[in-house]
Amino acid sequence: MEPRPKSFYVLTAFFALFMLFLYGPTITIGILSFQGEGGGLTFPMQGVSTYWFRDLFQQQAVGDIWGSFGRSIVLGLMVMVTTVTVSVMGGLAFRTKFKGSGILFYLIITALVIPSILISLGVGLLFSQTGLTVHWATSGFGAQLTWTLPFGLLIMFAVFNRFDKSFEEAARDLGASPWQTLRHVVLPIIAPALIGVALFGFTLSYDEFARTLLTAGSYNTLPLEIYGMTTNVTSPVLYALGTLTTLFSLAIIGVFLTIALIGNRRRARAGSDAGKGVL
Incomplete structure (x- = not known):
């Protein structure tokens, strides 16, 4: 066995330091x-x-931490469902060139490069100046979509760019309607990507601070509540909260990965059964 070059150990040490950081x-x-x-x-x-x-589970010790946790969950689910739905619709729309598609694409991506605090300020001012109530479920919801939708759309653009249209053509040749083709052919094939978009939508919303800071209104989401705790909580209860929220985030990722794994196994089993039927 040939000895490893010195560069291997240098890069390994660099990677270990990066992981530690x-x-x-x-x-x-x-x-x-x-x-x-x-x-x-x-x-x-x-x-x-x-x-x-x-101590964390004593309501008076940490203010409205559990209320803010519930609001973050509800908001995350709202953002997740909207992001998946709009991303799929946008991905389907951009499969065909249309007038202004290039400009629209760059307008979508622009939301990623504008500073988040400016998005929060702009949405908050828009709602207040038009007489609408600044609330986490309305203005906060809209501000977070400017963060999650570009990611979801970019994923869908990549997926449909590689999508084999012959599957749809075969379904139509067999008499399937456009809705049946979408439901029984397109969506099952892109299901792993949909799970990824859903994961992006929920986790980005659940952790978002800057775009929610000026759009949440009178009620905090979990990131805002944690930020408020840093100014008045001087005990390790703050660390306990951080540990639990980290574990919760990892659990959510695990759930989505499990769903993706089960879906892949079912598709593989269905393909195997179909192959046996042909033989």
Whole structure:
């Protein structure tokens, strides 16, 4: 076996440092969340316990944390469903060239490069100046869509750019209507991409701070509530909250990956059964 070049070890060390930089803060917060009852926000730890997790579940200790958590879940689901629906519709529309499609595409992408706080300020001013109520379910919802829709549309553009139209032609030759072709042919084929768009939509909404800051109104979402806690909470209960929200985010990702895995296995099984039927 040939010895590895020195560049391999240099790049390995660089990658290890990068991973430490990326996940080190999260791991540190996770460790400090298990401080003993007399522990503070820094090392050294004063014992090990789950005291701060128990304290977290006392409503008066953390203000409206559970209400903000519920609002973030509802808002994330709203954004997820809208992002998936509009992204699929947009992807289907852009399969055919139409007048102004290039300009419309760049207008969509522009939302990604405009500073998020300016989007939040603009949407908040628009609602207030037109007499509409600034609320997380209206103005906050709209502001977050300017963040999630471009990602969803870019994914759908890439998917439909590689989509084999012969599957649709075969379905139409067999007498399928446009709706039947979409429902029974197109959507099952692009299902993994739809799961990815849904994951993007929910997680980007759930974690979004800047575009919600001036559009949430009187009620905070979870990121805003956590930010508010940093100014008045001086105990590891803040770290306990961070640990739980991180675990929740990982659980959501796990759920979406499981759904994608089950879907792939079902499609593989269906294809295998179809092949046996032909033989």
